[in-house]
Structure formats: C-alpha cells, structure tokens
Amino acid sequence: MRIAASWITELTGVLAPGRDMAERLIAAGLEVEGVVVVGEGLMGDLVVGHVEDIEELREFKKPIRYCLVDVGAEHGGIRGIICGAQNFVIGDLVVVALPGTVLPGGFEISARETYGKLSNGMICSEREMGLGEDHDGILVLPKATAEAGTDAKPIVGIGDQILEIAVTPDRGYALSARGIAREVAIAYSVPFSDPIDRTPVLPAPTQTRKPAACASDDLESCDLFTLSTVVNFDPHAFTPQWMKNRLRECGMRSVSLAVDITNYVMLELGQPLHAFDLDKLQGMVRAGHPREGEIFETLDHVERTLSESDLVILDDRGTIGLAGVMGGLDAEISDSSTNIALEAAHFDATAIARSSRKYKLSSEASRRFERGVDRTIAPYAAARALELMLECGGGEYVGMNAVEAPMQVTVITISDQLPSRIAGMEIPAQQVVDLLTAVGCRVIHEDGQLEVAVPSWRPDITDQADLVEEVVRLIGYSNLPSTLPVAPAGRGLTHAQKLRRRVGTALAHAGLSEVLSYPFVGPLDLTALRIPAHDSRRDMPTLANPLSDEQPWLRSSILFTLIPAARRNIGRGHVTTPIFEAGSVFHGAVSTESIPVMTAEHRPTQAQWEALERALPNQPFHIGAVLSGDAQQAGWWGPARSFDWSDSVQLARTITQACGLELVVSRASDPMFHPGRCAQLQVTDSDGKMHMIGVAGELHPALIDSFGLSARSCAMEIDLSTVIAAAPLVRSAPIFSTQPVAKEDLALVVDINVDAVSVERALREGAGDLLESIRLFDVYSGPQIGEGKKSLAFALRFRSPDHTLSADETTKARESALARAVIQCGAALRA
Amino acid sequence: MSAPNKEFDPKQVSDLSEDSVNRMVAAALTAIGAAGDLSELKEVRLAHFGDRSPLALANREIGALPPAAKAEVGKRVGHAKAQIKDSLTSREEELELLRDQQALLQEVVDITVPTDREWTGGRHPLTTLMDAMADVFIAMGYSVAEGPELEAEWVNFDALNVPADHPARTMQDTFYVTSSDSGAVLRTQTSPIQIRAMLERDPPIYVVAPGRVYRTDELDATHTPVFHQIEGLAVDRGLTMAHLKGTLDHLAEQMFGAGIVTRLRPSYFPFTEPSAEVDLQCFVCRGSSIGNPDASCRTCGSEGWIEWGGCGMVNPRVLRAVGIDPHAYTGFAFGMGIERTLMFRNGVTDMRDMVEGDLRFTRAFGVEA
Ligand SMILES: [Zn+2]
Secondary structure (H helix, E strand, C coil), X not given: CEEEHHHHHHHHCCCCCHHHHHHHHHHHCCEEEEEEECCCCCECCEEEEEEEEEEEECCCCCCEEEEEEECCHHHCCEEEEEECCCCCCCCCEEEEECCCCEECCCEECCCEEECCEEECCEECECCCCCCCCCCCCECEECCCCCCCCCECHHHHCCCCEEEEEECCCCCHHHCCHHHHHHHHHHHCCCCCCCHHHCCCCCCCCCCCCCCCCEEECCCCCEEEEEEEEEECCCCCCCCCHHHHHHHHHCCCCCCCHHHHHHHHHHHHHCCCEEEEEHHHCCCCEEEECCCCCCEEEECCCCEEECCCXXXXXXXXXXXXXXXXXXXXXXXXXXXXXXXXXXXXXXECHHHHHHHHHHCCCCCHHHHHHHHCCCCCCHXXXXXXXXXXXXXXXXXXXXXXXXXXXXXXXXXXXXXXXHHHHHHCCCCCHHHHHHHHHHCCCEEEEECCEEEEECCCCCCCCCCHHHHHHHHHHHHCHHHCCCCCCCCCCCCCCCHHHHHHHHHHHHHHHCCCEECCCCCEECHHHHHHCCCCCCCHHHCCCEECCCCCCCCCEECCCHHHHHHHHHHHXXXXXXXXXXXXXXXXXXXXXXXXXXXXXXXXXXXXXXXXXXXXXXXXXXXXEEEEEEEECEEECCECCECCEECCHHHHHHHHHHHHHHCCCCEEEEECCCCCEEEEEEEEEEEECCCCCEEEEEEEEEECHHHHHHHCCCXXXXXXXXXXXXXXXXXCCCCCCCCCXXXXXXXXXXXXXXXXXXXXXXXXXXXXXXXXXXEEEEEEEEEECCCCCCCCEEEEEEEEEECCCCCCCCHHHHHHHHHHHHHHHHHHHCCEECC | CCCCCCXXXXXXXXCCCHHHHHHHHHHHHHHHHHCCCHHHHHHHHHHHHCCCCHHXXXXXXXXXXXXXXXXXXXXXHHHHHHHHHHXXXXXXXXXXXXXXXXXXXXXXXCXXXXXXXXXXXXXXXXXXXXXXXXXXXXXXXXXXXXXCCEEEHHHHCHHHCCCCCCHHHCCCCCCEECCCCCCEEECCCCHHHHHHHHHHCCCCEEEEEEEEEECCCCCCCCCCCEEEEEEEEEEECCXXXXXXXXXXXXXXXXXXXXXXXXXXXXXXXXXXEEEEEEEEEXXXXXXXXXXXXXXXXXXCCCCCEEEEEEEEEECHHHHHHCCCCCCCCEEEEEEXXXXXXXXXXHCCCCHHHHHCCCHHHHXXXXXXX
C-alpha cells in the first residue's frame, strides 16, 4: 500500500515528515519500505495555463501544435508553446513549466526555436513532472478549477511524501488510509477520530423507481451483500484533481469518475466496491455459485470456465463477476453508463483466496478480501461512494438493498498478566487495557482477567497470543530486556553429525573443493550419464512445478549433478577439477494417496505419523567426488601426474578411515564407469556384517566425452548414511608385540583375472596368527611371466607375541600362506 | 738401514740433536697448518709422519746410539711424534668439518620456488558458516536437529499454522512433488524441523537446525531457488521474548564481535505470535554511517542495521499441533538465511558465486568461512 503523508495528516492531524511517520510505523509493525517525494528534483515554477488557441502544424513527420497559452499576467500573460500531444482542446487548463524550470531528471526548460516557432515553455505530462509513468499525453486539469497563473504544484500533488508499506497478511486493515491513520494516531499518542464516525451526506432515496434487488445464496461465503442504485449519473463528469492525485499516489490509474470513486473509497476505507451498469443487468443480483462449466469472461478479456464451488456474482442470465476478485466484461460500466448499481459486500477470506489462486488473478479487491475486510463497513462504504458520486457526477440516489447474516463478535479472555509473562518485562494491567482500547478493542477488566471484544476490522485477532502481540508491539520491541535462558546441559553433536563434518574436512584436506549443486535432473542428463532405462536410479521423485521442464526430477545420486558441476568448472578453464559434494539424494517417487490427511488441531497419532514417514522417499546422505585433470601438477620437480582410478578408490578409503572403518574393494560394473576400472565399495560393521556403500573408478570414456571432462577422469560416490550407521562408536586399541619381526617376500604368478585382493585374502588366511601385516608391493605382467598371467609380489611380516620366531616357524607360516594361495587362487611361486 | 751399532762405530746418519728434532717438528706443524683440505693433509701426513718422514728415519737411528744416549733421544723423538700426531688429528677434524660444511653449501637450493605439487582443497563456506553458527548454540547446550528436504506438506505448512489458502502455499513459492495435492513438498524453510524436534522429544527442547531449503525463485544476483537457513527453537517453562532477544544478541556477538546486538521489529509469521524481524547492528560501522555521507557504509547501506532474519514466540497453535500444552510451556523460534549472512559477513556480492560450484570460490575459503 502506498499512501501520501498528507492524507494521513488530513485524517489524524499529525503533521510530521514522512520519514518520521515511517520510523514510528516500522516500530509498530508496519513494514514501511521507503518514503518517496512526488516530483523530487523539480526546481522553479509550474503554473496553471489556459489554452487560448491551437495552431496545427502539419508539415512535420508527426502532428505538432503551436499553442497560445495564458500563464497569468505575473508570468508574462499569453505565450507561444510548441506541444506534440493531441489530448487537449482550446479552453483546457494545463500545467506549464516556464523557462528556467528544471524538471525531475535534470531537464531544464528554456525558450527556444523549434518547428519554426519560438517555444516559450513546456506543457507537461505526468511523467515529465515526475508524478507517474503516464505519458499518453499532457496532464489536463478539470475545467474551470483554477485561474491561469496559479502555482500548479500543490494542485497536482508535487512535494507530497509517499509512504510505501508492505502489508503483512495479518494486517489487512492497513490496506486503507483509515487503518494506517489509526496506527499513526496511536504512534503519536493523539486521539483518533474514525472517518466512519462522520455520516455521509445523502439525499433521501427518490421514489421514481425501485432500487436494484440483491441476495446472497451462500451466507457463509458472503455474509453481507449490499446493492445501491444511482440513475442519471453524468458519465462524462471529471474526476476531481485531488482524487486523481490520491489514486495516482496509491499506484492506481484514473479511469472514469464512477470507477475512480469506487477505487478511492476502497483506498480510504479498505472496502472493495464494484460498479455495474444497471442497464446491462437483468433481474436480481446475487452472490452465489455458477453452473458447472459456465464460461465467463473477466474484465481482463480472459474466458474462464467456472465450477460450481466458485463464489460469483450473478444476475438472472448468469455470472457477472468473480466475487471479490474481478468483474465481468458484460455488465461493466462504460464511459456512457448513466445508471449504476454499486455492489459493496463482505466475502469470506478463504473463499476469495481460493478463487484468486485458482484463476491466478490477484487484484486490489482480492488482496484486501484475502487478508480480511471490516465485516461491518460495506453499507457505510457504499454510502460514502454514493456521496462522492452525487457530488461529482450528479444523478439521483434511488436506494440501497442489503442482506446480512447474523454477525459474531470475537471475544477473547486473557489474564492481565499474560503480556508481561510473554514479554519477560513488567507491563502494568492498566497499560494493557489502554493499548488494546487504542487498537479498537472493547475491554472489560475484572479480577485480573480481561474480556476483550475484537473490533470488526481486525479479523486477524483470534487468539490470546494475538492480543499479546498488539500490546508488546505498541510498547515497542526495543524496550524488551535481553536475557539468556539457561538450557539443560547439552550432548553436543551426535556421532553421525561429527562424522559428517569430519569426512567433509578430510576430503578438503585431501585437496578437493566442496561445491553445492542444485539437485534437479532430467532425461537429457541421465542419457548423457549413461543411466539405462530400467536402472533403479531412475526411480526418483518428480516435481509438479520444476523450474525447468527439462529437469523435473530430484537426483538419486550426487554424481548426477556433480558431474555437470565439473563440466562447468572445466568450461571456465579449470582443467583440473577435484570437487566433492555431500548432500541428500532421493530414492523413489511419492504416490499421491500415500500421505495421510491430518489436522493441525492436535498431535498426530503414532499411526498417522508413521504412515507419513513411510510415505516420504528415502533420503540418504551421500558424498560424491569427481577427479578430473592432474593429481599432481607439473613443476620444477617433474611432469604432472593425472588422476587415475586408484585416486578415486583411495578417496573412498579416506572417507571410511575417517569413520573408523576398513574399506573392502571388489570388482564391479556400472554404466557410468569404465567397464574394467570400476570398484564396488563395502565396509564391515562391528557385527561382521558387510554393507554396500558405493562405487569408485574411472568414468566411462563416452561419459567423459559427453561432459567434456579430462581424459581418464574418475569419480566416487558413497552412501554416507550407511557408512556412519556401521561406524564404531568406540575404537578398540591395537594389540602389538615388541618381539623381533621376521620378513618374507612372496612373488606369485596368477591368472590375469584374479584380483589381488583375493590372493591377499588367501595368503592372510594361510599364514595364520603369526602374520602381522601383508602388503602388495609390486604388480608385473610381461613376457617373462607368460600370456594371460601376472605376478603379484607381497611383503609379509611375521611376529610372535611372546618370543623370537625361529627360522622354522617363519618358513612354516610362509609355506602355509603359499599353499592356500595355490589352492584358492591357482597361484604359482614365481620362478 | 744401518746394522746395529754393536761396535760403537759412530756413523751418524741423521741428526738427532734437540735442535734438529725441533726443526723437524716445526716443519711438520707448519705443513699441517698449511694443508687446505683432507687430501693435502694426507700428503703432509706422509711427508712428516710417514715411514719415510725425516722423523721416522731419525727414529731408526736411535738404535745406533750409545746406550746412554738412547733414552734421552728416544724420549725426545717420541715427544716430537706425539706433537705431530695431535696436530694432525686436530687439523683433520677441522678439515672434515670444513668438508661437511662445504658439502652442504653445495646443496643450496632456491628456497622460493613453488612447492604446490598437491592441490589445496576447501569446504564450501556455506557449510562451514552453518557449522560455526550451530556451534554457538551447541556451546549453550542446544542439539542439532534434522529433517528431510522432501517433506510432508503437513509438517512444512499445516503444523506451522500456515492454513490451506495462505499465499505461501501457492504454486509461486513452493516446489510440489508429484502433484500439487500429493501432500509432499520440497521444504520451503527449516521450520518443519521444529515440528519434528517437538514431536520427537519432550520439553525442555533446545535445538538448532541448519539445512537446505527450496523456493521457486529464478537464480539471480540476490535469489536462488536452493538455499540454506538456520533455525533455532527453544520450548521450556517460562521462556519469554526477553530470552529470545538475549539469545539473538548472543549469536550476534559470537558471529560478529563483542558488543554487536540485534534489533527486533514487529512482523508476521504464521508460526510465531508475537513475531518480529531480526536486524543486526552493522558490525562494520556500528551505526556511525547513519546520516554521515562522508563515511558511508557499504555493508549496511548506511542504515546502521542489516536485515538478518525472522523470529517470535512459538504460536500456541503450533504447540497444540505437536501435543505440547501451551499453558505449561512457551517457546521461541528464529531463523536466518545462510547465503544472506555469508554475503554481508564475508563480502560476497553475487549469489551466483555460491551456487554455481566454481571451485575458486570454495578454495579461497579453505576450511573456514
Ligand atoms: Zn554499516
């Protein structure tokens, strides 16, 4: 809501700069986003000019007028001015900027030769004066409202200070001058005289005809409906300039006198009004429901298919308005309408919000009804509009019809100590009573209890807490003391939370940079990522309203969005891109029926809550990494070393080690990865149970190609939730001997397809308890070994817990290890 | 070599006089002192201490001396040998030390060359900032609460007193999953974690909940559809707005320096009543830029305050929705945007830098924001 400070001053008598009003309103809870001055930057004179004569100059590309304008004797009388606009006639009053005047934006007016004439000033449009954006022509003042030569600035509102207020959903009353004025009066501690306390001046209804009839078919959704009738109204009457100014200052355009008045009264009182052309109506006007499937064209020229549950305004022929949102094209008043039916009604906030959302239509009216309009004000607002219509446009008042459901006043009982208890500061009971009275409540104070009747314009006040807020905000949040509460002794981060932090830090120390990518993916991404049609990773939740139709799904794998992030980095010239991301992934879709419908009136039952939890997709916490480019950069020390598959496996090991778990690697296949260079990753929990945790390896060359990654780029992804669940809470101390070590090397030849890890396992099992450690230190394949074979060289360390090993013991253990490898892996001792 | 002088045949070959021996010693010591390195010293040793050295030759003659002279001369020569040997040993030590020193000097490198074989990595500053803010609360005894990003609409809206037709529930803001009536959304705020925390535990509850949230905004310099918030919730007997203010002031001081406070402005959130906006005192100018065009402040736009988040007393309706008796317990809650905090705290000027995954951005922060 935009409103001029001068209007507030008129309603309250508070004469203060706009900035000062803004500060006090902010402290009271109205969000004033700014204060602007109308026509800021304008220097010099603007005067009213009377157009005496117009000479049309036709020899130019566009029509040009040479006008003789009387700007008053004190400004030099009649002067010639060139003007390109066509929207005025001889005898009109216009606004003239005299030579020497500087318009907003720094444009200085001077007397100059143009189009073969001397132009001695400028006839101004709204935009040129900084009033608004209207540039359809020059501003024409209503006829005979001012003398030529009068200062035009106050007439058009230059210098007015406009407060821009963002009204929160709970403060519908602040969408009116009346509501804001009340807040200003409280803020400046002056008594407030409500504009509705003044009775509009209306003549007695004429008896010449019957006023249009009205009804409400749905008294729940429309509990008050009034329809007033005016005939013989002058459709060509001018809107007074002061009203035009206020409309413009509030951000609304002047349309015609009748429409301007309905808008003005809405701004003044907060009650939306709608004017119909009486001659286009047939029969009774009702609030009610349309036929299912009825086609209805709104004012914005959009045809809408209605359903029976919509709240509309109808006459005997059908729908003539979407109640509280927008009128229809058919019954709209035009610039020739002389007989008018004026609707002023109260609609249920939820019904209007639903309509507005359903038809994606937000209007000044719907914004007010959604937030709640004063339940009682419709008849008054209608009378106020009629008063203005008759005053400015003439005509006869025929009468008003109305229907109304019984009204209920909200009464809330609170302890007079409650505001003190919630605020944490002493607030005397009398002050509570005074403040609630100031916002319009009627308060009965008895035995420490307050019985508070809420005013009709505050439908947002429904609970005790709402009353507390009213009291505390008016005292001022700046007066609240600042005290730290004492929480019970805490337990710090959980084990899982600590491990998540530790893993991220470990990868950062391993040289990777964390990035955060959007978790949105689509079919094209999955094709480039080589995910086959029936892969379980395609089972993802789908967004009903994605940002881009090309990415409607939520990732089931970090790599789906991290690989594109790697591409972006490489595209920006970072050939080497070691990056990682830790975050949620989403497994499985959400079925439309699976989530139970629950009330917020009480705690859900255990069964409801469990059903809700079950219905949500599994959302484990994953960590993924992409390694593209050089693991070690080139330098004076030598050439670069590129990342290879082993770096990605080692990264996985870094993660499991950070969680106190040994990584178990085996061969795997995954379409995203190189068929021969993909590892399946597992860990063993303390119960000895193996858990699949992820994959690592070299990315498939086709994928690397699609994403423009460096050759042989690698990646890894781990389900950190599973790793953390398997991680030991307490780590066991090692038991080691200080007896001398005995070292034995074993070079074994095995088939090329036998994995080192299985040979190592066999050696370990065969070597028995004396084996302290085993490490593969060389892998060789070549002519000396033979086709299809490879040599694996292991270093074995033996140690006894209690004595120096004899040569015999060591040899025996070594032979036993070898024997097992021979049996299990077909190994042979290398010659 | 001469035969034993059994016949006392005085055939003098070397001069074994005191003078002569002294001369030999003097010559030897001079030569030792002049030896510049170990190989020169080796030659000196050979010349003055070797088998063919004058002293050695002289020594041989001792046998030819009359027995009466043997003892004296023997003693003289022995003393001379010891003198030379000591000198050789100490010179050798000197020269070895010199050699070792010179060897190290040969190994001089340019110590200023680059040493960055390995890459340095970093954690995303949004992550570390969330951790840092959470740590402030952990130190006060709070726990870190969690919840899913794909959340039930009941938890994200209904339980938080956002009624069915509230503008925040329209399609403009919320990502709906499957369909607009499936009951599942991408959480639009971290507040649903409050609901879970209150359903999972009994009061007193003191939790903080950092996390990722979603709104259907297009990415630009100040908006992103995926962003982060941190949420705090306390439910206990007798909690007041003064406690809320005290908690926010403590957070401000921990994150922005001693003496920095917050300011509350009345506002509206469905899940709190009373509700307030939280402003942070500008930690750069501390308000000195207000009305002072000569010392304007970019951080706060010379307003003295920076909009930081929202807060309020937990709406009793929310307590009711999770089965906590609003007559016995009160609560406060607050939330702030992490991206926004990072922007003004660390001087990030464009939201896109945080979300596009450019590793230069992360690397610059290391493992702390
Ligand atoms: Zn500042």
